[in-house]
Amino acid sequence: MRTPFFSALALGAYTGGLALAADVANLSSCLKSISADVFPGLKAIAVDVWKNPETGLEEHHAHDLVVDYFTHVRPREWKVTRHAYGLPTAWKLEFESRPRGTPCSAKLPVIGFMAEYDGLVGIGHACGHHQILLNGLAAASMTRQALITLGIPARVVVVGTPDEENGAGKCRLQKKHAFKDADVWFMAHPTNANAVQPLKARINANADFKAATHQEAVRKAYEALTVVRDLALPGTSSSAVPVTEVGMFACNIVQGEISLGINGTSLEAVQQTVSSILDSTYPGVSFTTAYDTDGGVNLTAIGPGGHASENTKSPLDLTVETFSALSGQDGVSFYLPGNTTLAELGVIFDTRTRYTRDLDSVLNAVEAAIGDKADAIVTDTVYPALEITPFVSDMFIDLMKAPDFGSQNWPISTFAPASTDAGCVQNAVVDPATNALLGADKVVFHPNFGICAPGVACALNHEPAFHDAAGTEYSFTRTEFVAQLSRPPSSL
CATH class of the missing domain: 3.40.630.10 (Zn peptidases)
Incomplete structure (x- = not known):
């Protein structure tokens, strides 16, 4: 140099x-x-x-x-x-x-x-x-x-x-x-x-989830979100922060408000489930629940987005954990309120790690975890550390x-x-x-x-x-x- x-x-x-x-x-x-x-x-x-x-x-x-x-x-x-x-x-x-x-x-x-x-x-x-x-x-x-x-x-x-x-x-x-x-x-x-x-190295993985119905596409996307959330990533200080392509979204904006619709269960059951999940690891996050015109329970999670949520749990994380808790129950399905005619959902995984040399291994781990749940994964330009x-x-x-x-x-x-x-x-x-x-x-x-x-x-x-x-x-x-x-x- x-x-x-x-x-x-x-x-x-x-x-x-x-x-x-x-x-x-x-x-x-x-x-x-x-x-x-x-x-x-x-x-x-x-x-x-x-x-x-x-x-x-x-x-x-x-x-x-x-x-x-x-x-x-x-x-x-x-x-x-x-x-x-x-x-x-x-x-x-x-x-x-x-x-x-x-x-x-x-x-x-x-x-x-x-x-x-x-x-x-x-x-x-x-x-x-x-x-x-x-x-x-x-x-x-x-x-x-x-x-x-x-x-x-x-x-x-x-x-x-x-x-x-x-x-x-x-x-x-x-x-x-x-x-x-x-x-x-x-x-x-x-x-x-x-x-x-x-500053970290970064690359975004844009994953597209498609299915025969809206509910199936949402389930595939949320299954991928759950797997990536629980993934032990290689590298130093690595992360894969997701942003769903609904409402206000961009590859570097963690949403401060996100809704997940739930069919096949009661309002009280959703409230109890979310309340049992929401703890001190969700600073500043709150939620509302209500029946909606789509016929189910609309869970809306609200909280800090942006860099404030990168090292804590975000509103989207709250919907992911709620999905994980309820998805195994018979008759329960999920939808995006106001978007039920769409049979696909995109998720951006904002993938970062401390050193540029580890970026490929982190990205490979994320893509492997998503597997065939996604119909396509497209990456953008690498930001070196x-x-x-x-x-x-x-x-x-x-x-x-x-x-x-x-x-x-x-x-x-x-x-x-x-x-x-x-x-x-x-x-x-x-x-x-x-x-x-x-x-x-x-x-x-x-x-x-x-x-x-x-x-x-x-x-x-x-x-x-x-x-x-x-x-x-x-x-x-x-x-x-x-x-x-x-x-x-x-x-x-």
Whole structure:
């Protein structure tokens, strides 16, 4: 792995080994001054994107906001490429600082920033990608001006990367060599706490269950759900979280509400069964039961979705356990309320594991467990695990501990909370015995930063409540702080 030299991690003053002038000692105050100029306009873009969420590959409004801003509001600051690399909602910004005395033939060091801006189906920016967009644009804009002010020769590249959530936009862009310009790429992700941490490898298995009747298709799907739920998966911290293709669904959204209809038993029997299952392993989950127009008992389970349910039991899990408890009784059948004319059901198994090398074995275990219950299983793009780059991470954490940067605790965590297609950009290689990082195509620095005000209960990413947290003034202040890495206000 090529490890470039950094100077004041800060935004940027990646210099490829150049010795900086003494003015770098004032970089914190310099960046704060620059931020006062550039941040308000960029924040307005992010607020607009938050208010008008678009799902992956449909981010036309977000694309146009960024392109129009740097074309018309702040013209000639950047070379702007719309619809970059053949993707309608991708864009690229480029800037070159070549101070007087820099040879025309000199190869300039390059620093890259990535920006995301896709929302989630039904719950908008409940993962905060508008803040990733804002962080990338603000950090790059501050870097640009700092290079000019300090007379540092370098290039800055920003790539707008669509469709992180579902379609692996960065993996598509990587195949188009979108990240070849820089060896180092920065982005920062909002969540509920500060941490530098790895992210898991991911692949989705889309299983289709068909039968002669609706009830038979539902039974086949729920039998598969039961088997996968009880499966001992190989690898480290592996999971196969299911999402049924009814109501609001997407491959990375665990439903917060799901209904299962039950025929052949009484309302009281269903209530007793569900009550005996529901315990402390279902935090925040509740249920209702009622007879419905389909002739049976409608069990509706309600609770947290998103990342909050990945390490606990979800509403869907409650329906699966209820199915398991009742499915052996004579005369009992199951249906999806309001969907009884359909004779097929799709289930997405969001399959993840800590290290990329284990992903095939985890997927094979899931597919083997499902077996011939599914008529077809189709997989999507692999998100490789994102590993921590020690040099950059240590520098960042030391910087955060400094009084000039707020004396913050920004821990390195071994827990991998989610997945990202930025793993396609890094393409890490780890030691098979020790899991130590051996090499990578690119250095990708991806810290998570907390956006929740002190003392305020905060949802986790992909929960509807996180959408609200990601639109607060406090969250925008946090994003500005991370972008400039300068002394935060005393309230932070």
